[in-house]
Amino acid sequence: MARLSVCISALLAGLSAAKYIVPGGRWRDTDGNLVNAHAGCVTVDKDTGKFWLFGEYKVEGQTEGGGVSVYSSDDLATWESHGLALAPIEGHPYISPSHIIQRPKVVYSKVSNEYHMWWHADNSTYGLLLQGFARSPNISGPYTFVSATAPLGNWSQDFGIFTDYKDGRSYALYSNGDSREGRDVYLTAYNEDVSALDKVIHRFDKYDLEAPTIVQTDKSYYAIMSHKTGYRPNNVVAFRADSLAGPWSQPFMVAPPNTRTFNSQSGFTLTIRGKKRTTYLYLGDQWDSNSLWESRYIWLPMEIDDRKKTLRLVWNDVYDLDVKTGEWSPVRGKTYYAADAKTAGNAFKQEANFASKGVIVTGIRGNDSTVTFEGIEGSGKPQWVSFYYQNTDDMGFGDQPGGTPDRIGGTWQLRRIASVVVNGNTEKVETLYQRDTHKGIILSTPLLLTLEKGKKNTITVGGLWNGFDYKGADLDRIVVYPPETDRKRR
Numbered sequence: 001m002a003r004l005s006v007c008i009s010a011l012l013a014g015l016s017a018a019k020y021i022v023p024g025g026r027w028r029d030t031d032g033n034l035v036n037a038h039a040g041c042v043t044v045d046k047d048t049g050k051f052w053l054f055g056e057y058k059v060e061g062q063t064e065g066g067g068v069s070v071y072s073s074d075d076l077a078t079w080e081s082h083g084l085a086l087a088p089i090e091g092h093p094y095i096s097p098s099h100i101i102q103r104p105k106v107v108y109s110k111v112s113n114e115y116h117m118w119w120h121a122d123n124s125t126y127g128l129l130l131q132g133f134a135r136s137p138n139i140s141g142p143y144t145f146v147s148a149t150a151p152l153g154n155w156s157q158d159f160g161i162f163t164d165y166k167d168g169r170s171y172a173l174y175s176n177g178d179s180r181e182g183r184d185v186y187l188t189a190y191n192e193d194v195s196a197l198d199k200v201i202h203r204f205d206k207y208d209l210e211a212p213t214i215v216q217t218d219k220s221y222y223a224i225m226s227h228k229t230g231y232r233p234n235n236v237v238a239f240r241a242d243s244l245a246g247p248w249s250q251p252f253m254v255a256p257p258n259t260r261t262f263n264s265q266s267g268f269t270l271t272i273r274g275k276k277r278t279t280y281l282y283l284g285d286q287w288d289s290n291s292l293w294e295s296r297y298i299w300l301p302m303e304i305d306d307r308k309k310t311l312r313l314v315w316n317d318v319y320d321l322d323v324k325t326g327e328w329s330p331v332r333g334k335t336y337y338a339a340d341a342k343t344a345g346n347a348f349k350q351e352a353n354f355a356s357k358g359v360i361v362t363g364i365r366g367n368d369s370t371v372t373f374e375g376i377e378g379s380g381k382p383q384w385v386s387f388y389y390q391n392t393d394d395m396g397f398g399d400q401p402g403g404t405p406d407r408i409g410g411t412w413q414l415r416r417i418a419s420v421v422v423n424g425n426t427e428k429v430e431t432l433y434q435r436d437t438h439k440g441i442i443l444s445t446p447l448l449l450t451l452e453k454g455k456k457n458t459i460t461v462g463g464l465w466n467g468f469d470y471k472g473a474d475l476d477r478i479v480v481y482p483p484e485t486d487r488k489r490r
C-alpha cells in the first residue's frame with residue numbers, strides 16, 4: 001500500500017498542466033485583454049529562453065500607426081503584456097500615428113549586444129516603401145528609432161526576417177510593392193550587426209506574393225508566402241531549396257485547397273528545438289477587416305518531410321504544446337452532430353454530401369430560426385467548443401452585399417455572426433464570428449463556454465446582425481473540449 005502511494009505521487013509529480021493553443025480563439029493576456037500583436041514575430045530571449053511576441057498594436061477606430069506591442073510567455077499559451085515596445089511619436093517623419101508601422105520583427109545582434117527591430121515603414125498611402133530600424137538594449141524595449149531606409153535603393157512592402165540557425169546570419173524578406181516594376185519578393189542578407197542590408201541572395205521573380213517567412217529544417221529551407229488579396233485569406237504557398245541562394249522549387253500549397261489556409265495569412269514561423277523533438281510552428285494572422293483590432297491568430301504545427309520535399313499545416317482545434325520537450329499533441333473532444341440536433345423556425349436539415357452524416361443545418365437566422373444541440377456533457381469550468389460551419393455568402397449576387405467573389409465584379413462579406421446560448425440563458429448571448437468559406441468547405445471556429453457539470457446541457461445557435469443580415473452560417477457539428485485545468489501531461 002505504502003509503496004503504491006509512493007509510486008502514484010512520483011507519477012503525479014512528473015505530470016504538468018497542459019497548455020492549450022487554440023487557433024482562431026479570442027486569446028486573452030494575463031490581464032484579461034485581447035492579445036493585440038498582429039503580423040509580428042516571436043523572439044526568444046538569449047538569456048532566459050522566454051518567448052517575446054511583438055506585433056502591430058491596433059485599436060478600434062485606428063487601424064495603423066498604433067506602434068509595436070510586446071508580450072512575454074514561458075509556454076506560448078500564457079501571455080503577459082509589456083505595453084508598447086515601439087511607441088508612435090506625434091509629428092515624427094516615420095513613426096507618427098499616421099504612419100504605417102507594419103510586420104515588425106526583432107532579432108538579437110551579437111555585435112551590438114542589443115535587440116534590433118525592423119519593420120515595413122511607410123506613409124498612409126504606401127508611397128515610401130521603406131524599412132524601419134530601431135534598437136534597444138532590453139528585449140522588451142523601449143526601442144529607439146534609428147532610421148527608415150530603402151533596401152539597397154529599392155522598394156519594400158511586406159516585411160519578414162529569417163535567421164539561419166546554423167551560422168546565425170539574418171536575412172530580410174520583403175515584397176517590393178504592387179507596381180508593375182515590382183511584384184517580386186527579395187531575400188537579402190544583413191551585415192553581421194543586423195544594422196544594414198548587405199547583398200541580395202535571391203529574388204522570387206514576379207511571383208507577386210507577400211507576407212513572407214522562412215522555416216529551416218536540418219536539410220532544407222521553405223519560404224512561405226501568401227497571395228495578395230488584402231485582408232481576405234488565400235491559399236498560402238511554399239517554395240523549397242537546399243540553399244538560400246536556390247535553386248528554389250515551384251510554389252505549392254501548404255493547406256487543403258480552398259480552405260484559404262484555414263482562413264489565415266502567413267507572416268512568421270517559430271522552430272521549437274525541444275529535448276525530445278523539433279516542432280515547426282506556423283504563426284499566421286486571421287485578419288478581420290470589419291474590426292482589425294479583433295483579428296485572431298492561427299498558430300499551427302507544420303508537418304515537414306524533407307525526403308518528399310513537402311510541408312503542410314496540421315489543423316487542430318485545440319492542441320497541447322510542451323515547449324521544453326518540443327512535443328505537441330491534439331486535444332480530443334466530444335462531437336455532437338447537427339444531423340442529430342433540434343431545429344426551430346425556418347432552420348432545417350439539408351442534404352450535403354460533404355457534411356457529417358450527409359446533412360447540414362441551414363436557414364439559421366435571428367433568434368427564432370435556430371438549432372439546438374442537446375445532451376452535452378460539461379465540466380462546470382470554462383471549456384473550448386468548436387463550431388464547424390460553412391458560410392456560403394458567396395452565393396449572392398455580385399452587386400449586392402453578400403455577393404459572390406466567384407463572379408466578375410463580385411463583392412464578398414467577411415463574416416456572419418451567430419448567437420450562442422447555453423442552457424437557454426438568453427441573458428448571456430455569446431457572439432461567434434463565422435468567416436466566409438468556399439462552397440462545400442467546412443471550417444471551425446472556437447468559443448470559450450462554461451457548461452454545467454453533467455450531461456444535460458444544451459447549446460442553441462441563432463443568427464445576429466452582421467451589418468447586412470441576421471443569418472448564421474450553416475452548421476455541421478460542434479466539438480466540446482475538456483478544460484485545460486483537467487488535462488495533465490506525462
Ligand SMILES: *[C@@H]1O[C@H](CO)[C@@H](O)[C@H](O)[C@H]1NC(C)=O
Binds near residue numbers: 123124125126127128
Ligand atoms: C507618401 O509619400 C509619397 C512619396 O513621397 C507621396 O507622393 C505621398 O503624397 C505621401 N502620402 C502622404 C499621405 O503623405
Ligand SMILES: *[C@@H]1O[C@H](CO)[C@@H](O)[C@H](O)[C@H]1NC(C)=O
Binds near residue numbers: 082137138139
Ligand atoms: C528591461 O525590461 C524589464 C521588463 O520590461 C525591466 O524590468 C528592466 O528594468 C529593463 N532593463 C533595462 C536595462 O532597461
Ligand SMILES: *[C@@H]1O[C@H](CO)[C@@H](O)[C@H](O)[C@H]1NC(C)=O
Binds near residue numbers: 152153155181184
Ligand atoms: C529594384 O527592383 C527591381 C524590380 O525587382 C529590379 O529590377 C532592380 O534591379 C532592383 N534594383 C536594385 C538596385 O536592386
Ligand SMILES: *[C@@H]1O[C@H](CO)[C@@H](O)[C@H](O)[C@H]1NC(C)=O
Binds near residue numbers: 366367419464
Ligand atoms: C430576438 O427577437 C426579439 C423579438 O423579435 C427581438 O426584439 C430581439 O432583438 C431579438 N434578439 C436577437 C438577439 O436577435
